[in-house]
Amino acid sequence: MAVDLEKLLRPVDHPYPPFEAKFMKVASGEDMVVRQITRDEVPDLLPHIEPLLHVERDYYDIVAARVYAELLAYYRHRVQDEYVLVAQIDGELAAVVNGRFVNPDVGMSYHTLALRRGLRVGAHAFAAKMEYHIDIAKQKEVLIVAESPIGFRRWMIEYQLEKRFETPHELGGVPSYALTRALFDRARNTLVVGRRPVPGALLRKAQAAILPPSNPPKPPADPLAAARAQGDPTNAAVLHPPPEKGKGA
């Protein structure tokens, strides 16, 4: 008699409304599509995130590591009620944002990972995530933490988030801040951007494939110089990228 262990290990997702895709014109004049992906597309996404594990600046390595884990957990049915939105420009991956619905009233924002720089893609993607929690899923508030000072300034200070220090955040128990519905409404003109519906051809291009970013963040060209730049005389401060296939370490 086989015990279906998977049934014990797999949480049951509650029904939440889907995120209807939207699009916006970014500073380059290109149109960016923000859409929700299901588990099926996670394997297409992971290879674009993996290289960022080796980019040891701007918190790329830690955010990429955690996003990778969260995506894998979503794919393997080990986290309940997680969602993933991707932003694409001309099919190329520009950003990934994710989070979770803790209960009907409270959302938990996980991460915002921008792979295309200089176009405020992160700002657009973060706004889409907040719209999903408050306007679409009709939650009362979203709990947020920031790994980087830039994130802190952009979200905590700019939107004047409320402190929820008694509530630990799922991302490691640090005290949370909350975007409440009231705060969201006050900032509506910057948090609800983009247009729906997405024109057919634009949406089809995005849905066809998640293409690799053409100019993603890369590890330093010269790891030894980068280690010197970090003030490390042993030249070990920057983890060297894994050796190329076929060559020695």
Add this chain to the structure above:
Amino acid sequence: MALEIYAYRCRKCGAVHYPYRMVCRRCRQNAHNEFDPVPLPRRGRLLTFTILHTLPPDFNVAKLGLGIVELEDGLRVTGQLDIAEPKAGMAVQGSVEVVRRGEYEKTHGLVFRKA
């Protein structure tokens, strides 16, 4: 005790300076410290202003109103604005209050409101 922001009048030629400089701009003849402190008038006209969104540390607010005011006596000062909708040319009134809070210290300066 009411706090004042001081301008400096040259004892040789009477020219008033704000902020402080060591050598009088008009006569260049003053000896060291040959200035009399003169409290700045409080009323003036808002010459120009900005709403600053990218703030330095010590300021945990989303935005800050800053402006240049031409005071009654012709001196110009920079100050923070506590004005909902500033307009260039509007009459303003200044008061000396805390304008910056560091980790351990407070700094006082001019805050302008609609007159």
Add this chain to the structure above:
Amino acid sequence: MREVYVVGIGITSFSRLEYPLSEIAAYPAMMALADCGLAGVDQVYVANMGAARINRQTGLASAVVDTLSLTPAGAALIENGPASGASAIKEGFLAVASGVHDVVLVTGAERMREVNNLEATDFVATLSHPLAEYIYGITLPSLAGMFTRLYMERYGVTSRHLAMVAVKNHDNAMLNPFAHLHQKITIEALLDSPEALTNNPYVAEPLRFFDMCPVSDGGACVILAAADVAKKVKRPLVRLAGVGQATDTHAVQEREDPTDLLAVRRAAAKSFEMAGVKPPDVNVAELHDAFTILEIVESEEVGFFKKGEGHLALERGETRLTGRIPINPSGGLKAKGHPVGATGIGQAHEIVTQLRGEAKKRQAKNAKVGFTCNFGGFGNNVVCLTFIRED
């Protein structure tokens, strides 16, 4: 006074450089030495603003002269805020013109991105007057914002004109391999589209995100030499013909007319006078556009256009690469980048490249007389340089 020539130039990419500051200063110097084929120099000047605070290194020039193995040549750091670069070139010019030295290496570098944005913002804000401005939370963008508001009211400059400067400079930078930003932008996306406010948010009203130059790391170098050395170097003869500097009040509120940049006007006039040319003689210029408004106003104050008409010339396309007087063919500070200490030398690098006829896709036509304006603080210390191609 002897004549002074630029015999060698070098530059790094302006971007995020994960190299120690002294190496960022040394690399373009190595390029410049290779460019002119000279092995040694008599004196080294290093332009930099942040080494002591941001990079925790003092005596930077002593570090640079050693890492280049140019000891025992004399070396000194020149710090003049954002005008450090052109200031250092001025010191090198004086050294050669006076006859004290024959070959002077002037290199500038900045590594802003060793610290986060908050720290970098505060660091640049320390240029303002400590008691009259800094305490209030004044930053350089806020000074530029107040200035821009007045300029818009008095002369009719609009956000659209500012965006045109940004778009032009971004387009130029696409042709510049070492520019910080290789990013096309459109006025529609910045101003008109429904998402314009997120794409281009206000930073210091009325200035917006795309009116501000980026925070960059980078280095640039020029080697100055006397005529006899220059003639032996097998490179086009470009002479540093005019150097002008002027200062103004520290606190911006004390400027005589709050819409004038008097230090720019005076420094440019002195530079032209020394060089024996006039503004209409200039074929190509690099003007300090830390904020887009500054390109417009400087183009008036240096004498290319009448006061209050710079934005009209911009509308007519006169300052495009293909226009009558191309301004910022490199992409300017807006798109090429602004590693503070290196900027003034980067401007000189671009003009020398233009006058040598080596600017490839961004080559200005008939580039014989070139001009740079390096703007320190918020216009209280300005250095202008005039270059002339002699052969």
